[in-house]
Amino acid sequence: MKSGLPKKSKDISRWYTRIVEIADLCDKRYPIKGMNIWRPYGLKALQQIDRLIRAEMEKTNHEEVYFPLLIPESLFKKEAEHIKGFGSEVYWVSHAGKEQLEERLLLRPTSETAMYPLFALWIRSHTDLPLKVFQLVNIFRYETKQTRAFIRVRECHFFEAHTCHEDYEGAETQIKEDIEIIKQFFKKLSLPYTLNKRPDWDKFAGAVYSIGIDALMPDGKALQLGSFHQYKENFSRPYGITYEDPNGKHVYCHQTTFGMSERLIGALILMHSDDKGLKFPPAVAPFHAVIVPIIFKEEETTILKTCSAIKIGLEQRGLRVLFDDREITPGSKYYEWELKGVPIRIEVGPRDIKKKQVTLAVRNSGRKLEVKMGEAEESINAALADYAEKLFEEATRINASQxxxxxxxxxxxxxxxxxxxxxxxxxxxxxxxxxxxxxxxxxxxxxxxxxxxxxxxxxxxxxxxxxxxxxxxxx
Amino acid sequence: MKSGLPKKSKDISRWYTRIVEIADLCDKRYPIKGMNIWRPYGLKALQQIDRLIRAEMEKTNHEEVYFPLLIPESLFKKEAEHIKGFGSEVYWVSHAGKEQLEERLLLRPTSETAMYPLFALWIRSHTDLPLKVFQLVNIFRYETKQTRAFIRVRECHFFEAHTCHEDYEGAETQIKEDIEIIKQFFKKLSLPYTLNKRPDWDKFAGAVYSIGIDALMPDGKALQLGSFHQYKENFSRPYGITYEDPNGKHVYCHQTTFGMSERLIGALILMHSDDKGLKFPPAVAPFHAVIVPIIFKEEETTILKTCSAIKIGLEQRGLRVLFDDREITPGSKYYEWELKGVPIRIEVGPRDIKKKQVTLAVRNSGRKLEVKMGEAEESINAALADYAEKLFEEATRINASQxxxxxxxxxxxxxxxxxxxxxxxxxxxxxxxxxxxxxxxxxxxxxxxxxxxxxxxxxxxxxxxxxxxxxxxxx
The missing domain is CATH 3.30.110.30 (C-terminal domain of ProRS)
Structure with missing residues (x-):
């Protein structure tokens, strides 16, 4: 374990820069600025976030698709505002092998211009509407400002939902649904947030209006975690997305988008944590609990067997559990898993075996809880629910003070x-x-x-x- | 439903070209050749394959990572054979916004040259070995031959595992493990395959030797579905991946890779299917079963309610079930889901309600099976296992004859x-x-x-x- 974590309370910026690496979330030593490596632990957290997003999308009848990364320049340029907004920050592919391509291709900074020509083919009649799709993909923006892991990166993990509707009201209803979705979603992250309709001078390139999802961080700065956009017919006109209404008339669709990114991980890190390290909310934590055996030579076999059995039992009940059987001291394991923000530590020592119990330590509090072995799952679930609630309360308290x-x-x-x-x-x-x-x-x-x-x-x-x-x- | 599927038995090539689109797997109308859109149904199948791969990786202690898509030219060029092999088929990024980049970047055709500089930092001592990581990502190859959905594409969904070992024997053991992994994996796909050590003139760029996973298709042609490569020190030397052995000596690692791609979907389509359409093996099928209500006006409510209850019950037991309640005839639903290869159709009509049963029709056979409602899950699981077995037998029979x-x-x-x-x-x-x-x-x-x-x-x-x-x- 590399040491030397600055105190979050003293210098959150330095603390952040350091913890994303020592908590094994990412590696910033890749030789292109702003393009980082997702390490296994960080990727697991990201995949939990994706899982939560997919669940919300399924509930609301959005279908998952995958569109190509590369977009021909001519398609990209069809909507004037959009190209103005993104033109200066896209990566261009002009050669393949030794050949120059007939047309330049760009790496998607977002997928409006890749999707909409196809929407024009997919949508024929009013019965094809609403069309609601989403994708979880890598996007690229040539950031010229200072990059920061998860928060300002050049390759970014991105969620984007795109919808088409019969009219403005249909699109408005969609944005109401989006607002409900993030209510459910952010609850699982224990993150308070605000929704703000951006002023006209700061709306998304091509949007009629944009709503930002902004979360206030402990340093008093706001982090935009996502946005909804009402496009009206701004894209359907240049891309020719029309439907035949019940009277046989061809009408332009109204469209919306909803996007979020890996910034969510950045927000979780900044918001839920202390000088000891991270505190992942249970819904996102790579592991709900880590089992640490407290071994004394003569009882080693019994203890290790018990730990394995506990792990299997809890996993069968849907909990994500790590059994840390490395040959290092329990103390260094405590230190590491506190740093990495595992919500619950399960200690199993000779005394626990004798009393047919396990000892639970919740990341948030110094308190230890002794629970009967058969009741471990129930206690853990209760502790996780309470933990999530406490994280939200703490974040709300910090926000209120600012x-x-x-x-x-x-x-x-x-x-x-x-x-x-x-x-x-x-x-x-x-x-x-x-x-x-x-x-x-x-x-x-x-x-x-x-x-x-x-x-x-x-x-x-x-x-x-x-x-x-x-x-x-x-x- | 668009019609006009050519007979597979008469012209498998035309049949393939058509079915990938009418079975809603992909849309080939994206304006860049060889870059297709994954439609929801096709993406679901792909995600099931990813799930199976992840499960095998977890069992064998491989950790999932994500490395950046873009690779600086200088890194790419460190291993001479590798650049020779891939140089003519990579996409180059040379500009961002209006600026020319200081160094050209390429879109990964595979990730050796992105990962190995970092492996050199991650590995210090023999205790860091073996290092076993994998990723599931999009890769890019500028194919000049005729493209074909899933089989020869320019943006490709790719699985790649990379490992580092103390010595040659360690790497050889890894390849044995890989062989065991695909044995488990291909069993789930009901796909027979052969393993072949490529001749020297056809090995992977940079490998000491390559083993291809080749499956024979019904048209008698072989489709390479993946490969293992023994690199020995071919990459660890140029990329400086060394470890300190127990005697304090710095030693180059031996490396292997194991790759597979979306071609697996292509193989499933070509192998398991008939003139009526696809036959997805249960482990990959987006839906194990589709429920089709046979409605007569007076009993509509009861039937729809029963169908919903059956769906929920089966899903709780881990089955993927679609309730097709669209207002079209049962016949057209039968046609569509046969085309799309759902293993089991569950029919629920007035007669079934009366007899407290459901009628199962397995995709493979004309036979219908009436089972008690309470025993549906058991019967479906048995039918799915039998179905998977039959698909394998049929494929094996076809292969044997060729x-x-x-x-x-x-x-x-x-x-x-x-x-x-x-x-x-x-x-x-x-x-x-x-x-x-x-x-x-x-x-x-x-x-x-x-x-x-x-x-x-x-x-x-x-x-x-x-x-x-x-x-x-x-x-």
Missing amino acids: TFQALHLEDVKDKRGLIKLPWCGSEECGKACEEALDMNTLGTPIDEDPSCKNKELCSICGKPAKSWVRFARLY | TFQALHLEDVKDKRGLIKLPWCGSEECGKACEEALDMNTLGTPIDEDPSCKNKELCSICGKPAKSWVRFARLY
Whole structure:
């Protein structure tokens, strides 16, 4: 075990840089900046996240597809805003072997332009709608800012859902469903978040409007974890995605997208953790529990056998369990699995064997729990549920201490965190706030009523405010 | 349902081209040749294959990792044979946005050259060995031959396992383990295969020797479904992968790889099927069973409710079940699910409700089976096991009828299929056989004793044969 983890409470940035490597999540020594290696432990966490996403997609009748990585330049360029937004950050393939390709191909930064020409072929009639598909893929963006594991990378694990509807209302209903999906999903991650309708100057390239899923991190900065976009007919027109309505008329589809990325892992690391290391929420933890034998020579065989039996028993009940039988001290195992954020440690020593019990230690608390061997599963499940709840409460507490609402800019000017102010809706006033606060506009709240019921005035121009608006520093 | 499936028995090539699309496995209308879209049904089958591979990997202590797609040119060029073998078929990225990159990057055609610089960092001591990792990723090869869905594509879903060992024997043991893995794995696919040690002139770029996993298809051509490679120190030397042995000496690792690809889907389609369509083996089938309600107006509610209950019950027992409640005739559902190769159809009609039974129809046979509702799961499991066995027997029967062994070239010159002849081992004689047979050399058998016990003579030069050797036409 490499040592030397800086204290999270002292320097979260240095702590983050270090823990992603010493907790075996990724290896940043690959010779291309921003392209990291997923190590087995990190990949397991990512696959749990994918599993949760797939479950939500299945529940809501989205079908999983896989579209090619490479996109011909001509397809990419059909929607003008989109190419403007992404043009400067795509990787271009122009040669194969020694040949120059007839047309340049780009590595998908997102898949609108790969999918939509096919949607135009798939959709014929109103009975083909809604079309709801998603994929979990690698995407590529040539980030010029400083890269950071999981948070700003050049090859990125990406979830993208794409839907087509008969009309605007159909698309709006979809976005409501998306909001419900992430409610279920983020609950499993024990992560509080806010939803913000981005101002027009910061919406997705090609969208009519964009909603960001923003989570406030312990350092007071917001991390965008995903987004929904209403496209209306912005893509269906250039890509020719039409359907025949019941009257035989050909009509353009309305479209939405919903995306999230490996940033989710970054958020889990930043939010749920302490100076000792990570705390994975149970739904994502590569292992719910690790079994550590406390061995004294004469009882070695009995203890190891018991540990194996416990592992098998718990796995049969759907728990992910690691039996750590390495020949190192229990103390160093405790240290390592605390660092890696396994929710529960199961200790099995001679005293436990004698008393037909196991000793549970929950990552979050110093407390140890002695439970009868036959009741281990039940106790573990209860402890996991409680643990998930505690993680959420702790995160909510941290967020609350960094969330500020005020009528006047002056009252929050020195605050760091999530700032909410009344706003007239103009870009000018929005940008003025950004500058005064040295923050970015997240947008108008969607997770709560954004209206200014008490006739609040814009914190900049003093005119009647149209809505509240949120600001934060961004990752 | 688009119709017009050519008869497999008459023209397997046209049949294949058509069925991959009408069975909803893939869409070939993407505007880049050889890059197809995985449709939901096809992707489900692929994911089942991935699941089986992961299970075998876990059993044998391989850990899953993910390495970046892009590889710097300088890394790629470190092993001379490797670049010679792949140089002409890699895609090159030279620009990002409007900038020219300092160094060209290539899209992985396989990941040796991405992984091995990191292995050099990961491995320090003999206690770090063996290192056994694998990944399931997209790879890219600029195929200039005619592309064919799943079989010859330019973006390909790929499994690759990479291992490092203390010495040659360690690496050899790994290859024995790989052979055992595919024995288990191919059993689940109901696919017979042969293992052949490739002649030197056809081994993998950089390998000391290569073993191909070759399956004979109903048209008599062999399809390579995977391979194992012994690298010895061929890569560890240029990439500097060494370990400190117990005496403190730094020693180069010996390495192996094991790869398979989406071709497995191609093989399943070609092998297990008839004029009506596909027959997925149960382990890979997206759905083990499809429930088709036979509805008469007055009993509609009861029947639909019963079907839902059956689905839930069977799913709880680990079966993958689709309830097809679309408002089309049962007949068209039968047609579609036969085409798509669902192993078992469960019919539920008024007569079944009355008799508290369901009617099972197995894809393979015309026979219908009436079973008590409470015993459906057991009957389905038995039918699936029997079905898998039958698929294997049928495939074995087809292969046997196309496998020929002879002492003299003349005796098999007009045969089509897998040809086995005695061979002196020289490239000259091997190539002469290839020409005479209009076939390729698969190599010396590994799945059976290749030795010439009866002092057979080379079928070309007449000198004492070193071993038997197999030939076939290749996909």
